[in-house]
Amino acid sequence: MEKKKSRVLIIGATGNLGHHLANASLHFSHPTFALVRPDTFSDPRKSQNLRALSDAGVTLLQGSLEDEESLVEAVKQVDVVVCAVQAKQVLHQKLLIQVIKNAGSIKRFVPSEFGLDPDKTQISGMDYNFYSNKAEIRRLVEAQGIPYTFVSCNFYTSYLLPSLVQPGLNVPPRGKVTIFGDGNTKGVFVKEIDVAAFTIRTLDDPRTLNKVLYFRPPGNVYSLNELVELWESKIGKKLEKVFVSEEELLKKIKETSYPDNMALIFIYSAFIKGDQTYFDIESADSADATKLYPELNYTTISQYLDTLL
Numbered sequence: 001m002e003k004k005k006s007r008v009l010i011i012g013a014t015g016n017l018g019h020h021l022a023n024a025s026l027h028f029s030h031p032t033f034a035l036v037r038p039d040t041f042s043d044p045r046k047s048q049n050l051r052a053l054s055d056a057g058v059t060l061l062q063g064s065l066e067d068e069e070s071l072v073e074a075v076k077q078v079d080v081v082v083c084a085v086q087a088k089q090v091l092h093q094k095l096l097i098q099v100i101k102n103a104g105s106i107k108r109f110v111p112s113e114f115g116l117d118p119d120k121t122q123i124s125g126m127d128y129n130f131y132s133n134k135a136e137i138r139r140l141v142e143a144q145g146i147p148y149t150f151v152s153c154n155f156y157t158s159y160l161l162p163s164l165v166q167p168g169l170n171v172p173p174r175g176k177v178t179i180f181g182d183g184n185t186k187g188v189f190v191k192e193i194d195v196a197a198f199t200i201r202t203l204d205d206p207r208t209l210n211k212v213l214y215f216r217p218p219g220n221v222y223s224l225n226e227l228v229e230l231w232e233s234k235i236g237k238k239l240e241k242v243f244v245s246e247e248e249l250l251k252k253i254k255e256t257s258y259p260d261n262m263a264l265i266f267i268y269s270a271f272i273k274g275d276q277t278y279f280d281i282e283s284a285d286s287a288d289a290t291k292l293y294p295e296l297n298y299t300t301i302s303q304y305l306d307t308l309l
């Protein structure tokens with residue numbers, strides 16, 4: 001007989017990744033709950049979103065990361081908590097972590113990360129605490145002894161890939177293309193719906209308990225040179241390449257004000273420092289998502305680029 005599926009609470013289920021998490025949770029037959037802010041319940045622009053979640057089978061609970069009582073009530077009803085609030089709210093998870101610690105009943109917590117491994121990035125001092133905040137939450141979760149999985153999915157396909165990593169463009173170039181560095185450092189892109197499916201799939205899996213779940217799916221790891229070559233083969237045309245050196249990129253980052261420079265900083269991190277791929281993911285405290293779940297399908301970069309033709 002199949003083991004009973006954990007009850008899952010999604011915080012941020014009305015968000016970009018969160019709604020995929022909620023749907024994936026239902027898809028994998030988890031009783032699914034969402035913590036929704038009171039203002040969001042009364043926001044007419046969000047009512048359709050909420051109705052869709054509720055019609056699909058998600059139990060909506062009213063509350064927020066700032067409301068301790070709502071967190072206590074919500075955490076009581078579930079076995080697993082997945083948080084998908086946006087990056088600038090990452091430190092707001094501290095109260096939730098305290099509530100989870102006090103409850104003592106949560107079997108897995110997935111904090112809001114869903115990007116590069118904050119313990120591996122090599123851009124400290126230049127990312128406006130983007131990664132150090134996520135690392136701080138990791139340390140707190142570990143110190144409190146809360147069972148966790150940290151999800152390190154690298155870039156979403158909706159981030160930078162729609163322009164073939166050309167800041168300022170919304171579509172891939174068909175004439176001139178900028179390549180940062182020598183173009184040989186590899187980065188990783190994964191579609192949000194796939195990140196959500198692998199994340200939910202792993203919640204009841206003892207192999208990912210207290211581990212970092214990394215994403216480097218075959219077909220989704222590309223250097224800028226390889227990306228351009230792939231795009232050229234699809235449009236049947238060679239592009240004019242303009243190379244921007246590391247020094248030039250660093251200068252551009254300095255000259256551009258925050259937050260407009262964040263895209264350049266992420267490009268520097270991934271495609272010059274190699275922060276998504278420079279390290280081995282076969283260690284004892286990590287797990288490789290696509291190796292663990294070969295039965296799960298995902299969209300490759302080539303398939304994604306086909307949708308942009």
Ligand SMILES: NC(=O)c1ccc[n+]([C@@H]2O[C@H](COP(=O)([O-])OP(=O)(O)OC[C@H]3O[C@@H](n4cnc5c(N)ncnc54)[C@H](OP(=O)(O)O)[C@@H]3O)[C@@H](O)[C@H]2O)c1
Pocket residue numbers: 011012013014015016017018035036037040046063064065066084085086087089092112113114115116153154155156157159
């Ligand atoms: N890898 C990448 O390329 C990439 C790109 C973007 C984001 N990310 C990561 O993905 C994660 C989720 O970001 P996102 O952009 O998907 O977020 P998002 O779309 O902005 O959604 C945030 C969600 O959090 C909810 N929320 C906000 N404040 C809350 C509070 N106080 N209490 C409870 N819920 C609250 C929002 O609800 P309301 O509807 O009430 O506002 C919304 O549902 C973050 O960790 C971010 O760093 C990764």
